[in-house]
Amino acid sequence: MTSILGCLLLLVGLPFVGLRALAQDQPDAVLKVFQFPADRIPRIDGDASDWAMVPESYVVDASQLRDDTKKHASANAKDLDVHVKVGWVKGLNRLYFLYEAYDNFWDFSDPGLHNDTFEVVVDGDLSGEPLNPRFRLNAKQPEADARASMFGTGAQNYHIFTPAEGKDWAMVLGCQPWIKELPYANHAQRYSFKHGESGRYTLEFWITPFDYAGCEGPVRAVESKLYEGKTIGLGWAVIDYDGAAVNNGFWNLSSQHTMYGIASQLRAFRLMPLEAGLAPGIAARWSFKVLDVGRRVVAFEDESVGAATWKWDFGDGSTSVEQHPVHAYKGAGDYVVVLTVTGPAGSSRLSKVWDVSLR
Structure with missing residues (x-):
């Protein structure tokens, strides 16, 4: 058309x-x-x-x-x-x-x-x-x-x-x-x-x-x-x-x-992406977006470098091994979310303290 x-x-x-x-x-x-x-x-x-x-x-x-x-x-x-x-x-x-x-x-x-x-x-x-x-x-x-x-x-x-x-x-x-x-x-x-x-x-x-x-x-x-x-x-x-x-x-x-x-x-x-030698071999990176405020549904986006496996700790006792998980929190709170990744260059962890804040 x-x-x-x-x-x-x-x-x-x-x-x-x-x-x-x-x-x-x-x-x-x-x-x-x-x-x-x-x-x-x-x-x-x-x-x-x-x-x-x-x-x-x-x-x-x-x-x-x-x-x-x-x-x-x-x-x-x-x-x-x-x-x-x-x-x-x-x-x-x-x-x-x-x-x-x-x-x-x-x-x-x-x-x-x-x-x-x-x-x-x-x-x-x-x-x-x-x-x-x-x-x-x-x-x-x-x-x-x-x-x-x-x-x-x-x-x-x-x-x-x-x-x-x-x-x-x-x-x-x-x-x-x-x-x-x-x-x-x-x-x-x-x-x-x-x-x-x-x-x-x-x-x-x-x-x-x-x-x-x-x-x-x-x-x-x-x-x-x-x-x-x-x-x-x-x-x-x-x-x-x-x-x-x-x-x-x-x-x-x-x-x-x-x-x-x-x-x-x-x-x-x-x-362009970072040239070889300037980018780290492995680095855990992630972001998130609240999809539903009332139901406390959060989408997590993996942005890591060199990762082959992912483990998420959502800070409320729940975990996931998906690369880009969606998680529903049961209660209000300020959560420490941790992503640990592994790959050929080793492992890396990134926690964000209270960034995920739900009411």
């Missing part, structure tokens, strides 16, 4: 290719987002040493970009060389970036848009939505209404100035400039060159992707939930100025130039 979105696309003369294909560019070439351990979250200080643990397989370099201006058939490291790593941390709805670049002419004296730029676009829920009013599906929708309803609301665009000297670090393309400030973003940069000189530049930052970030501000904003195995839409372009009024290249990760305004043209990135 054709979806409502598919019908809309047909009405405006665009092909319907299915939601998954619509929501990503080059769907057969999924890129990776590195998972940092919770005790090794990168410090945002412009020092790239925190990223040394990230394997080369996660690096997106200049060879994977194409110049949409067609001034350059391929990247020349003597002119512009770029390396990007993207990371995440389980439990935080943040995307971490390390941007390292060499440029033979750093252009950043203008207080406006004329600045070497790292333009990042993120679609945290693969909505594939347009994020620029000029690409709205309903051509009859008034410009003002389109700006209020879609300009960066479902996907977000950051023009990050490299370097930002005497100006804010980024411009948000939309009506929500608050997303580039704490507690939704943070940044730090390091460089020693002056305008017009060559040199190497390092930028560390993190941003919060949003399923909804409206013009009314953060009061109704909905952060994109990040979890292991999730695929998000993400893309970037490097806009290279060399002193002239027109840029010397628009180096795009997407095969579509208009990815800056259409989220369906972003690349697919997958949030």
